[in-house]
Amino acid sequence: MQNLEQPLIEEANLEKRISLLSGLEMLGTSLALLVCLNFVYGCSGDSSEPSSRRQRTESGSKKSYDLSTPDQNSRTLEIKSQQKGDKDVVYLFLEQTYGESVSYDGHNQQFREGNIETAFSIEGWNDGKYFTNFIDRDGKKVHIAPSFNPNDDVMGVFIVGFFSKGEPYIDIYLDKQWKEKLGKVNIWYGKDFENYEEFDFENQISPGLYWMRIKDDVSRFMMGSDPLQSQGGLLLGDLHRDDWLNQTPEGKVVIKFD
Numbered sequence: 001m002q003n004l005e006q007p008l009i010e011e012a013n014l015e016k017r018i019s020l021l022s023g024l025e026m027l028g029t030s031l032a033l034l035v036c037l038n039f040v041y042g043c044s045g046d047s048s049e050p051s052s053r054r055q056r057t058e059s060g061s062k063k064s065y066d067l068s069t070p071d072q073n074s075r076t077l078e079i080k081s082q083q084k085g086d087k088d089v090v091y092l093f094l095e096q097t098y099g100e101s102v103s104y105d106g107h108n109q110q111f112r113e114g115n116i117e118t119a120f121s122i123e124g125w126n127d128g129k130y131f132t133n134f135i136d137r138d139g140k141k142v143h144i145a146p147s148f149n150p151n152d153d154v155m156g157v158f159i160v161g162f163f164s165k166g167e168p169y170i171d172i173y174l175d176k177q178w179k180e181k182l183g184k185v186n187i188w189y190g191k192d193f194e195n196y197e198e199f200d201f202e203n204q205i206s207p208g209l210y211w212m213r214i215k216d217d218v219s220r221f222m223m224g225s226d227p228l229q230s231q232g233g234l235l236l237g238d239l240h241r242d243d244w245l246n247q248t249p250e251g252k253v254v255i256k257f258d
Contacts, residue, residue, distance in 0.1 A: 065205045067097070067171065067213065073164045079206055090206050092146040092173065098162055104146065107132050111162055118221075118228035120161040125254040140181060140253060150175040150208025155182075159234070159257045161216070168216035170234055170257065174199060176208040182253065188241045189234040191220035199236070233258025 063081065068074040078096035082089050094102055101113035109120040122144055123130070126137045134143045134154075141154040148156035156175040161168065170189070178185050178199075185199035195217055205211045214234075222229040235244055239252040 063206065065211075067211065075164075077205065077211070079209075081206065087149050088151055090148045090150070090209055092158060094146060094160065098160060102160060102162055109161060113163060116163050116166075116228055117226065118230065120159075120257060122159050122255065122257050124157075124256065125249055125252070127252070128250045138251075142253060142255075144255070146173075148173070148175045148209055150177070150206075153177065155253070157236070157255055159236070159255070161257065168218055168221060170214050170216050172199065172212045172214070172236065174201075174210050174212075176201075176210070179210075182238045184238070185236060186239060187214065187234065187236050188239075188244070189214065189232070190217040191232040193232055193235055193241045193244060196241070230258065 063079055065077040065079070066074075067077045075097060078093035080091045080093065082091065094104060099113075101111055103110045107121060107123075109122070111118050111120065123132050124135070124142060124144060125131070126135045126140055126142055129135060129137050131142070132144065135141070143154045143156050144158065145156070146158045148158075150156070155177040156173075157178070158173045160171045160173075162171070163169070172187070174185065179201050187197045187199055189195050189197075197214055199210075200212050201210050203211050216234075217232070220230050220232045222231075234257040235241070236255040236257070237253040239249055239254050243249050243252060244254070
C-alpha cells in the first residue's frame, strides 16, 4: 500500500531547506553589507569620514617638556601630536601646563593665582588688516591658537602670560613657518614697547614648534590694583617698534599681546 504521507513530508522538508538557504543567503548579504559599511564609515556609524582617516585622527601621542627655569616655579608643557587626515597637528594643553590659573576663551586669557587677577588679550594685523584668529592676506596666512600644524603654509602662534613668585613672564610659541617666511622675528615689550629681543628658534620643543620665555617688564603693571591693570604689552613680528608707535605697520605681520 502506497504511503501518501511520505511525498507530503518530503515536500515540506524541501520547503524548509529552501527557506533555510534563503535565510542564510539574506544573512550573508546583510553581513557583507555590514562589513562594507564598517570599512567605509567605521564602527561608530559616523559617515562624515572613512574609518582609515578617522583612525589617523584619533591616533596621537602625548609628550611632556620641561619649561621651568631655576628662579621660577616648575612648569611642564603637555602637548599632544595628532594626525588629522594628512595633517600633523600639535595641541598645547594649557591647563596641564599652567594649572587652573590660566584660562583661554579663544581671544582673551584670564590669570588668577593668589592675590593676582588679571586679563590678557592676543590679536594681530597682517598688512594693516586686523584679525583675532586667522587671516590670509598678501600671501601670508597667520593663525592664533594653541594648536599648530608646522608642515602647512600657515604661520601658527600662541602666547601665554602668567606670574610666578610674583614676577610676570610671557611664553611665546611659534611654528617653523615664521622662520621660513620672515626669517627674523622681533619682540618688543614693556610699558612703551621699549625692550627688545629677537625670537630664538634654537629651542625646538616639538618638530617644527619653538618656544621662548621672556621675563615681562613688571613696571608696566599697576601693582596693587584689583583686578591688576597694565599698560603697553608685547609686539611680535617683522616690525620695528617705531612702525607701531607711528601707526605705519603696513606690509608687516604684527601680533599684539597685552
